[in-house]
Each structure stands twice: as structure tokens, then as C-alpha cells.
Amino acid sequence: MEDTRSAQLGKVTLQRLALELGLSTATVSLALRDSPVVAEITRLRVQEAARDRGYVANRSAAALRTARTNIVGVGLHDIVNPSFTELLAAIEDALSAAGKTVLLGVSQEDVARQTRTLGTLAEYRPDAFIVSPAAHTRVEDLKALAATGIAVVQVTREIEGSGFDFAGSDDRAGVALGVTHLVELGHRRIGMIGGFSAISTGRKRLAGYQAGLKAAGIPFDPALVMEGPGHREEGRRAMMRLLALEEPPTAAVSFNDLSAFGALMGLQAAGLTAGRDFSLVGYDDIAEAALWHPSLTTVHTFIPEYGRAAAQLALARMADLSRPVERVELPPRLVVRDTTSAPVPVKRRPL
Template structure:
């Protein structure tokens, strides 16, 4: 057909030609022989509409090229159906797994997530959280940067933004929290190593600027005291839990006057770095030295040898944080919720009795 040809006939119920008219709720309603109110509720994921009808409305809306005007809808309902997520790190697979669980749970309730990351940088965290707030999320799930204080989240709290703290917490804040019992987790690791006969045990990537670091380090100190083992500062490496810092840490403690035969690590990334550091010295985890990680990211079972580690149930943790936030959005005055999941020890190939000297 050339530009001068008259337009051909349109089939009944077919979408309007591009550029002629906009697909509206009324057009979709007429196509399905339902009310515009039903279409509107279905597109917003309302449970007042049967699931089959919601699915059909969305299917037809896609076919007809309908674009949901989220901004207009948020003005009508005072909801954006967006959840802000602020994480200090998603290069660590542990936090990627948490994020995936949040996203999956939010999606089941027809919420979208908006992610901001800020490393361990307090100034960047302030900017990122401010930018997230500009999108008017209905609430936020936050894992704050190291060194965060009450003042760090004050602008969001003062603005009335519902917040759930995830994994890390600022204890002075009366906010919903979902995390693991990190102190207990490190106790599990230490009991395993001590039970194998280790008496000189290092702790790699201790960090007291974050709640997880404080609690895991406290679990290490608890276990030493409980078994009457001396605490030796030369066997502790302070830093954030990364592969690079785990490698540096194992090199440091191996150079101690009386070196350790085992190490508990802040997280799996530090443990992976420590395993590489052992190989730099011609040693192998599970044969010459014992290593225990924490988090049990999927990669942990794939290493050779596979990493003995503490599992924190991060899928449950991420899902629960999203559920807590949705509950807080629905009822801002409800009592604060706090959930500590109990970790589990997964014994694999990187632990063994200490070698004979």
C-alpha cells in the first residue's frame, strides 16, 4: 500500500493503528466486556479481581500495546508499587542471592524493585539513598555501609519512609530487621575446628564497623574463652571480607611467631582468598590447614576442595525482608518485627585435623 492509498478495513476488536489513538482502560474494558474499574484493579494486581481475570487483562493489554501510566496511578493511590533496595555491595554473591529473593517475593505481590549501591562509602550512601527517595518508593530494604549511624538514615526516617534493615543493622534504630544469628554461626565454626583438635585458630577479616562483623568476631572470642584457649591478636586480621583481604590475612597470620593451623573467616569471599593464599605457600585447605567460611554462597560447593562454611539461609532472609516491608507499608503503626535466622554448619572438604608438627 502506498502513502496515497486509503486505509484498509480494521477487524473488530483489533488494536488501533499506531499514531491514531492511544490504548486506554476503556478500550481494554470494551475488548473484554468488563468495567474500566476491573481493568484498573487487574493492572495494579489487586486481589479483588480473580487471578484468571488479572492474567487475561494483562495479556490483552500487552497485545494492544497498552502502557501503564505509573506516575498517574501513584497520584491516585499514593502508592508507586516500587520497593527501594539499598545495598553496599552486589559483587559479593551473598548479596546477589539476597537481592534475587527480594525481587522474587516483591514480584509475587506485583511490586518492582529499584536498586542503589554505595560500596562502603558513607557519602555515596547518602547520595544514593537520597536519589532512591526521589522516586517515591513505598518503602526500602537497606543493608547499610560500614560505619553507618542513626544519622545516616535520619533523612529517610524523618520523611516517613518505611524501612527494613537486612543482614546488617544499626542497633539504636527501632526498625524492622531480618538477619542471621551471626554470633551463633561463628560459634558453630569454632566448635567444629576445636572438635577436630585445632588450638591455634585465626579469624580473618574481622570488622567491628558493621553489626555482622561485630557479632561474628564476638562468636570467635566467645568460643576461645569457653574452651580456655588464649586469645592472640597476631591471629586476627581486621578488614572487610573480600578475596583480596582474605589472601592478605592468611599470609599475615601464617607469618606469626606461632602460626595457626586453622582459620574462621568473616565470609566466603575471605575464605576463597585464604584458600588461594595457602596455595601461594604450597599448602592446601583440607590437607595442611583448615578453613571455614560463612554465608554458603553457591560457589562454595563448587570450589575444590569444596568449602566448609556456615549457611545463613539467605533466600529466606531476603524473602522475609520483603514481606516485613510490605507489612510495614500496609500498617506503619504495627509493632517492630525482628527475625534472626539460625545458621547451619555445612561440612565439606576444607577442614581436617591439624597436621602433626
């Protein structure tokens, strides 16, 4: 009934509404947005008519006129990794509470795809971008986005020297926490699993690993660092390689929980028990970490918090493009569970 009528009469636009009400489009537009210059009674009349006729504003038209879209482009390199899912959920939640809508782009850790995706998003003229840049992204790639006067905020990862706002966790301090914990348990030979130098988080977490060692007076041994993208499978292989070393470590920290899970599988495959034969510390504390068996000692990074922070930074910058650059770097917290313990002298149970 309703649909048939509106289909017959064509789409209901603001002009149409104005015509039917015997008002000008100016008045209708103002009335719909609760402007004080239109009389109370007219306002109510207009809003009622809009509701009755099922009027839906056309943001393309509004955006064209106002150069504002209320869209925020969110570009992540991955959304299946639980830590990024949590991030996306937090960002979406904070933005939608502020009346913004998320236009989503996923780069799959591929700069070319990221360029294409963000380029497409840019055509929609988002008021802001929130980006976790793919590995190998250059400063210019990000600058290109901001060229049109769009606010750009980096989240989780950052491109050093880009000069954009950033929200994430203090990765250096975080991984150092994990190393210190292992040292306190008595470990001296500690490996690092996953992470690579093409992304800021990789560099910072490696730096945290080194800082932790240094604080304990333990020399850094590059042979104990297994670079990798932070997948489960890569974590498993890294653990195998660590165990195959001439002088294998008795413990390791990892780039993220996913590679730690892989490492746990590697331990299991080698007939070793985490938290007894080998100590392992994860990073991020995603929900799954507490559920493993044994449950994963890891570093909690407050992902929803910095997701919300990123949203706030974006809102602040789109309100004032020239405000000083801001960095929000939340301090992580160590969560001790069952995969860490004092090292066993040397003997290893064969099964």
C-alpha cells in the same frame, strides 16, 4: 499497524478510553480495577477495549493520586558478591510475587554514594526500603529515609539502635559454630580472617569468634585477628600474615566465603594444603564453596530465606507502619567439607 494507529491518535489514556466508550473516566477506572459497583457487562466492555487499544496504565498519575507506588527501593552495598546476588534475587522474587517492583540502588560500600542513591530512590516515593547499609552508615542516615513515612527494613547488616525491622542470620552463633568445630578437631590456636568493626556483621562475627574461644576456655589473642573488607585478595594477604606470625595458628575461621577463598589461595601459595596442614572454615556457603578443591567447610546462612523474610517484613510494615519492630534472625548451620581436619603435630612437608 497498531503502533501507527496509536501513535497517530496519541497515547491511549484512561480519558481517551472513556471518550471512545462513551463513559466517564470514573467508570473506566473502576471497571479496569474490577470494582463491584460497575455492571458486569460494562466492565467486560471496558477491559476488552483497553486490551484492544493497548492501554498501559500510567503509574505516575496513579501514584500521585493515591500516594502509593508499589515500588520497593532496594539498596545494597554490592551486588557482585554472590551472597548479595542471591539475596537480591530472593528479594526480587518475593516482592514481584506480591505485585511490587524493585527499584535498585547500589552504594559500593560508600556512605556518600549511598546517601545520594537512596535520596534519588526516595524521590520515587517507594512504599518501602530494604537496605543493607554501607559501612559507617549512621542511625540518622537511615532515619532520614523513614522521615517521609516510608517503611524501612534492614537486611543482612543492621545499624544498631536504628529501631527498624531486620532480617539476617545469627552471625554470632554462626561463627561460634565454626570455632567450636575447630576446637573439637583439636585446634587450640585459631585465627580469624576478614571482617571489620565498621559493620554489624563484622562485629557480630568477631563476637562469635570470641564466644567460641571462650566456651573452649581458649584466651583471645588479638594478634590472630586479621581485619579486612572480606575480599578474596584481602583473605589471601591475611593468610600470608597469619602464617608469618611467630607462633602461627593451625586453623582459622573467616568473615565470609570470599575471604576464605583468598585464604585458600594463600595456603596454596605457601605450599600448604587446606584440610591437612591448616584448617579453614568459611562463612555463608555460597555455591562456589562446594566446588573448591579441597571443598570448603563453611557455615550455611540461608540467604534466600532471610531475603524472603526481609520482603515479608517490608510488606507487613507498609501495611501497618505502627506494628511492633520485628527481627528475623535465622540460625545458621555448619557444613563440614574438606578444609578442616585435626591439626598435624608440627612437621610440615616442604612441598
